[in-house]
Amino acid sequence: MTRPRALLVNEMGGGVEYAERLCLIARRLAAAGFHCRLALPRPLAAYYRQFFPTIAWPRLNSVAPFSAERAASYNDLLASVGFASPLDLTRMLNAADMRLAACAPDLVIADFAPLAQLAARGRLPVVCLGSGYTMPPLACPDLPPFRDDLEPMVEATELLAALSEALVARGASRPGSIAEAFAVRANVVYCHRELDIYAQYRLNSLAGPLPAGRPAALPAQPAIFGRLAPDHPDLDGILQCLVSAGVPSRIQVPNVPPALAATLAGTPVELSVGRCDLMPELNNCSLVLHAGDIDMADAALAAGRPQLLLPVYVEQALVADQLAELGIAVRIDRQWDAADIVQTLRRAAANATLAALAQSVALRLSQRHLKPALDLIVEQAVASVRQSD
Numbered sequence: 001m002t003r004p005r006a007l008l009v010n011e012m013g014g015g016v017e018y019a020e021r022l023c024l025i026a027r028r029l030a031a032a033g034f035h036c037r038l039a040l041p042r043p044l045a046a047y048y049r050q051f052f053p054t055i056a057w058p059r060l061n062s063v064a065p066f067s068a069e070r071a072a073s074y075n076d077l078l079a080s081v082g083f084a085s086p087l088d089l090t091r092m093l094n095a096a097d098m099r100l101a102a103c104a105p106d107l108v109i110a111d112f113a114p115l116a117q118l119a120a121r122g123r124l125p126v127v128c129l130g131s132g133y134t135m136p137p138l139a140c141p142d143l144p145p146f147r148d149d150l151e152p153m154v155e156a157t158e159l160l161a162a163l164s165e166a167l168v169a170r171g172a173s174r175p176g177s178i179a180e181a182f183a184v185r186a187n188v189v190y191c192h193r194e195l196d197i198y199a200q201y202r203l204n205s206l207a208g209p210l211p212a213g214r215p216a217a218l219p220a221q222p223a224i225f226g227r228l229a230p231d232h233p234d235l236d237g238i239l240q241c242l243v244s245a246g247v248p249s250r251i252q253v254p255n256v257p258p259a260l261a262a263t264l265a266g267t268p269v270e271l272s273v274g275r276c277d278l279m280p281e282l283n284n285c286s287l288v289l290h291a292g293d294i295d296m297a298d299a300a301l302a303a304g305r306p307q308l309l310l311p312v313y314v315e316q317a318l319v320a321d322q323l324a325e326l327g328i329a330v331r332i333d334r335q336w337d338a339a340d341i342v343q344t345l346r347r348a349a350a351n352a353t354l355a356a357l358a359q360s361v362a363l364r365l366s367q368r369h370l371k372p373a374l375d376l377i378v379e380q381a382v383a384s385v386r387q388s389d
Helices: 016-031 042-048 074-080 086-103 114-120 156-169 235-245 258-262 278-283 294-303 314-326 338-349 352-366 373-388
Strands: 005-010 035-040 054-056 107-111 126-130 186-189 224-227 249-252 269-272 287-290 307-309 329-331
Touching: 005 016, 005 086, 016 035, 016 042, 016 107, 016 294, 016 373, 035 042, 035 086, 042 054, 054 086, 074 156, 086 114, 086 156, 107 114, 107 373, 114 126, 114 156, 126 373, 186 373, 235 249, 235 269, 235 338, 278 294, 287 294, 287 338, 294 307, 294 314, 294 352, 307 314, 307 338, 314 329
Parallel strands: 005 035, 005 107, 035 054, 107 126, 126 186, 224 249, 224 287, 249 269, 287 307, 307 329
Antiparallel strands: none
C-alpha cells in the first residue's frame, strides 16, 4: 500500500518555533505511516532539509499601508500579506498551485498557512493547526479582534470581496464569509486557555500544547535555558548580558554562525546551534528566556518555569502580556540598558517567589488532562485521508 503524502506548511510567523513544531509533527506522522515533506519560508527551508524533505514555499507579500505590527485582528494580518488585493492573492495562489502540483500531497497540514488553506480549498483535505493567535474561531463569520486598543486596518467586507474574487476566478465557490473561506476538514487548536487570545470567543475545546510537558522540580542551583531566533535584533546584546550575569546558561539559536558560539567559549553561556529536545532542557533550568514564542511559553508554563521575555513581534508581545498577567514572567523592554538586563537576569533566575508561583500554575494546569495535541493531529490526518479516498 502506498504511504499517504503529507505536506506540512508554514507561511507566516517565519520563526524557528514553527519549523521545530512541524518537525515534531512530521516525526509523529511518519511513525503513523505518512511520507512527510515540509514547506517553509526560504531561509528556514534550506536549514531544515537536513531533517526532512523540504521545499521553499512562496513568499507572502508585505503590503503597504498595512502592517502586521498594527494588526488588531486576523483580518488585518491577512491584509498585511496581500490577501486584500485580488491581484496579489491570485499571483500567490498560482505560485502555491505550482508547489502543490510538484509535491502531489494527499493531505495538507497548515500551521499559520492561510495561502495553503485557500490553494487546497475544494481540492485537498486540510488539517489546520496552531496556537490561539494563529487560529481565529471560525464560528465567528467575520473573525473577532484580538486587540481592542487599535482600529482595524481593513473592513471585513473589503477582505471578503478580495477573497471571493480570487477564489471564483480559479473555479472555487464563492464564500459567504471570511470564516467560510478558510473552513477546513479539521482544526486543532493547542494551547492553554490562559494563552488563547480568543478565549472569550472560542467554542471548541483546546488540545494540550506542543510539545507536551508536566510540572518538574526546580534544579538546586539557578540555571537559564533560552531559545532565540538567529535574526533576533538583540541577540548579541542579550548573549553579552548573560555572560555578565554569570548564571550558567544554555541558549538555543538554530543555524547561527559557529563563529558566534566560539566567542562564548570559557563563559557561563553555552550556545546550541542545532536542534534540541525541549522538555529535558526545561526540566534542567530555573528560568526560561525567549522572545515570547507561544510554544515555548506553553511548554515552560506546563513545566512550572518562570519566564523572561524579549518580544519583537505583535504575537510575542501579546504572549508576554498574558504571562505577565499570570505573575510568572518578566518582560524586558528593548530600551532597557545592559546593566538593568543583567540585574533582571540574576534576580529572575533565583527568584523563589516567582518560581513558586510558576510551579503552582503548572500543577493547576496538569489537572485539566487535555488531550495530547500530537495524538489528535494524527487522528485527524488519518481520518482526513480516509474520507478523501
